[in-house]
Amino acid sequence: MAARTTVQAFFDDKTWTVSYVIVDNASRCAAIVDPVLDFDFKSGRTSTVQADKLLAYIAEHGLQVQWILETHAHADHLSSARYLQGKVGGRIAIGEHIREVQATFKKLYNLERGFLPDGAQFDHLFKDGEVFHIGTVEVRALLVPGHTPADMAYVVDGAVFVGDTLFMPDVGTARADFPGGDAHTLYRSAQRILALPPETRMYVCHDYPPNGRTPAWETTVAAQRAGNIHVRDGVSEAEFVQMRQARDATLDVPTLILPSIQVNIRAGQLPPAEDDGVSYLKIPLNVLGKA
Template identity: 50%
Template structure:
């Protein structure tokens, strides 16, 4: 069978890659959207939908039918547009069942039990580890790849692997591991799971931060390229060596600008939660992070 077509959309503000996974020209029009972005201005509290609308326009132009609206993890640097996209195009929202740990971690900080179910039911589906599902004609599989957060999940769809922040392109490395529940040890183990996939599988990353002046943002490297040249986890790097360097580099890092708005909205699958007199709010806990 032909492998899936993948279209990436880059948001330069948050350096995020969103993806549509589909089959061009096939009679089967079902597709998956992975890691969408809702534009959010932290100063005005205003949302915009340019990033999500680019994805929606592409889907309409291609005549695709949204089967899944997937998240690789609870992002800390951008708000998901999954609720907006679902409202416009339908599809089932889904994330790893390990999100329950992330919900538990943040509940004492946001006190969000009134509008953020602790059981994950705000998502249409929560995936078990190694669960098999389908995207159009393609078999898809979940691999639990924690480290950046405890709930990071990679999606293997045909020969395409969507890794979120578990790994970045070879010259960038891996995602930071200093968020609550993050673990450099787990991040290393996750990279080893991913690098055990076949050489020619295509790995699509959740962000790209090209080293200054080096190249334009890109989204894909093969497993073989990653195994040979990922700066942090290439073949031959020892776990203790990786963990030491990852922890040193993460130490004292600033939190992402959109951390607090992102986490609370993303834990609600893209909703802003209960309104007060018709007005929705983002809640900022003081001295908690």
């Protein structure tokens, strides 16, 4: 049966992030998945180079954006969801467990009293298994925690958008040592995704190509089950947890974790401007990482 949707990927080589536009071919309605806001850490300047590529594609194809979907509150790039919404509309959505992530990081950043960890910064919070539509095409939201408590995957038209839960087979899986992360839970979430039909196309949110491989972002459930270096068929939960915990203990804190999460838990909105009209990002000292 012919695909009812078109998927266009946009790769950001600065953060190794892949954003997507999913198009219902019949209605020309669309959803954006995991959009990137450019951020130069050294100067503290944001820009919209990556987001504007999505806007150009949307304009060229005459699309109506209904959804801006986040798979989770990313730790490696800032979200451009709010900027894109201001240009093309759409409802910004994420999983309902974002409230747990917001509560954790409100405390870590000592955020302003007016920031409430209730998820109201987003237009919609998905429950596990919730069904929604892009135009005439049905989409199902799956809760896949482990990397963070709030990770979601989106199943649509024979494809699944997995965020950071799984990477390409030769890269493996996401880390599970962020606040609220858990390797046991991550394994079970990966198995939930891998229980989808083998022919399901899988779109990942990042690629970190080994051995000089060209960046890639599309695979299948069958390819993951056969060859994922961390969770292929036959790898037990105990084996995975031992590997994941040992590996995570060697990993550095992501470069953009502190600037990105305080924007991403606000659905891509910068912190409120202070009395000089400038927004400021907070960097808590001596909190994250190794002592």
